[in-house]
Amino acid sequence: MIRPMLLAGALLAAPAPALAQRQAPPTPAPVDHVVAKLRDAALTDTLAYDIVEGLTTEVGQRLAGTEAEARARTWAVARLRALGFRNVHVEPYQMPVWVRGEETAEVIAPFPQRLKLVALGNSGATPAAGITAEVAIFRSYGDLANAPDGSLAGKIAYVGNAMQPTQDGSSYGANGVGRFVGPALAARKGALAVVIRSIGTDAHRNPHTGGTNWPAGQQPIPAAALSVSDAKLLERIADRGGPIRLHLTLTPHFTGQGESGNVVAEVPGRDPKAGIVLIGGHLDSWDLGTGAIDDGAGVAITTAAAKRLLDGPRPRRTIRVVWFGAEEPGGFGGREYARVHGRERHATAQESDFGADRVWRFEVNLPDAASSVTDRLQSALAPLGIGKGPGVGGDGTDVGPTIALGVGSVDLNQDGTRYFDTHHTPDDTLDRIDPAQLAQNVAAWTTMLAIVANAPEEIGPVAPRK
Structure with missing residues (x-):
């Protein structure tokens, strides 16, 4: 650390050209x-x-x-x-x-338990009695994108994300693609339905809704967001190996x-x-x-x-x-x-x-x-x-x-x-x-x-x- 008096002396002793090179900070515009x-x-x-x-x-x-x-x-x-x-x-x-209807999900096997989820805006509907199918686990949208065409026939796709809080909200754009277009991509690969990890940064059991988009001419499939807590639960079940079967009921509709x-x-x-x-x-x-x-x-x-x-x-x-x-x-x-x-x-x-x-x-x-x-x-x-x-x-x-x-x-x-x-x-x-x-x-x-x-x-x- 340079003591103030030594710094002042050094500046006074500096040659004129060196002092001339020092730029004064720009003067801010006056505030009316x-x-x-x-x-x-x-x-x-x-x-x-x-x-x-x-x-x-x-x-x-x-x-x-x-x-x-x-x-x-x-x-x-x-x-x-x-x-x-x-x-x-x-x-x-x-x-x-578009209006919301019944929204329930339950793991049937291997570890039966209910999950918290909500339909995404513009979601398609299951039959009133719901559907039961095996879950295909994708930890990210990128994993889903790399799945072969037709590989999801007869399955419910799960799409995860790892959204973290950011001051500028940039993580929304990076992870939100799983909600914006993930369901449509899963549908093109043959999925019966899709559930995503909520696009959110919380650790609560409140799922996050939001709109999803369907290309012109594509029939919407049932699409929902799991609470972050329950999405993590589903991934932990998947880590234990073996198939996961899920019963899903979503009955939104366009009026x-x-x-x-x-x-x-x-x-x-x-x-x-x-x-x-x-x-x-x-x-x-x-x-x-x-x-x-x-x-x-x-x-x-x-x-x-x-x-x-x-x-x-x-x-x-x-x-x-x-x-x-x-x-x-x-x-x-x-x-x-x-x-x-x-x-x-x-x-x-x-x-x-x-x-x-x-x-x-x-x-x-x-x-x-x-x-x-x-x-x-x-x-x-x-x-x-x-x-x-x-x-x-x-x-x-x-x-x-x-x-x-x-x-x-x-x-x-x-x-x-x-x-x-x-x-x-x-x-x-x-x-x-x-x-x-x-x-x-x-x-x-x-x-x-x-x-x-x-x-x-x-x-x-x-x-x-x-």
């Missing part, structure tokens, strides 16, 4: 005092918590296309109008509606076409030519919990932030808040929004759909002409503990179709370390929300909106993220 005041006031926000508390208490679960989601839209319109938002309305559309819709509200801007700042989250939820972190928190955060701009001087750009419908079964609301509004000029589009824990990073996709916007964001978000990430912004199921049209984005990345402990489970309830972290989200979104919606720079089209 109005932005700073809005940001700091938002740290005490209670509106976001009030919204998510009301939504989960007065409506509860909101399965897409059902009467519950319709009640949620009615609730949302009333709440947004009461808050003073302009142009509040519903934009309805039709979608196929036909039903109505969903996007709830739209606005903070009117001064300059119609400057483009719209699109924000929001999704109103629908899975039906196991009450949709607090997925995504009651997201609509609450973005709405509370927009309300702070609504109550102040009119921003340059219109801020459009959308509570998207039918995200969970396949992103219907986002595609419908882009179909209806894709020809309007949007400056940026961004959503909140990763729970309610603190924002720790932001990433952008803005044109070079608006690079100074990024500098101002970096300075204004730093006091909230938010740094700029190395990636390119532009993420989200609901805003993705709009972003794909060449619209810029500012992603506010939340800490996902504990998100997948309760994601898509019965534990997705208000209890999982920390009010202080929720308020930090509102402060981050308020800061972003105050800068982007009022930026004097033109925010034009960008190259979509690859």
Whole structure:
């Protein structure tokens, strides 16, 4: 360790060229005092918590296309109008509606015992009496992919994973393929049905639901997620050798076409030519919990932030808040929004759909002409503990179709370390929300909106993220 006085002497004795080579740190962009005041006031926000508390208490679960989601839209319109938002309305559309039925599983041999599982969204059904078949064990999606075609005829496929918590949620993409397309792959290889280890990071006996996808023309087979605990149990039974026989009953079904819709509200801007700042989250939820972190928190955060701009001087750009419908079964609301509004000029589009824990990073996709916007964001978000990430912004199921049209984005990345402990489970309830972290989200979104919606720079089209 160099003592301070010796270090000072060494610097004074250094030749001038050596001193000239030392670079001073870049001067951060100044933070507008109005932005700073809005940001700091938002740290005490209670509106976001009030919204998510009301939504989960007065409506509860909101399965897409059902009467519950319709009640949620009615609730949302009333709440947004009461808050003073302009142009509040519903934009309805039709979608196929899937509902849950009976869900049971039981190991018949070699060690009889019941298992906890739930059907995956869009799952096919067993006969009412269920099916009994031998289980083919695959510890990963890769193992399933390497199985020969036809090798699963007459069997139930089990697909495992080893998902671990990550701050950025990257483990979801790495392991989620087992749910997204694993059942369809098992079906192509001849499986009667498929059960997967839940895509989750918990050690509870609460299984995680979520949608699965079937290629056009493929008949869905029964597909379910075992709780993480019971998936590990099934693997331990397999380690003992010998065949495993499972009795599985799943009776979900499609009820036909039903109505969903996007709830739209606005903070009117001064300059119609400057483009719209699109924000929001999704109103629908899975039906196991009450949709607090997925995504009651997201609509609450973005709405509370927009309300702070609504109550102040009119921003340059219109801020459009959308509570998207039918995200969970396949992103219907986002595609419908882009179909209806894709020809309007949007400056940026961004959503909140990763729970309610603190924002720790932001990433952008803005044109070079608006690079100074990024500098101002970096300075204004730093006091909230938010740094700029190395990636390119532009993420989200609901805003993705709009972003794909060449619209810029500012992603506010939340800490996902504990998100997948309760994601898509019965534990997705208000209890999982920390009010202080929720308020930090509102402060981050308020800061972003105050800068982007009022930026004097033109925010034009960008190259979509690859």
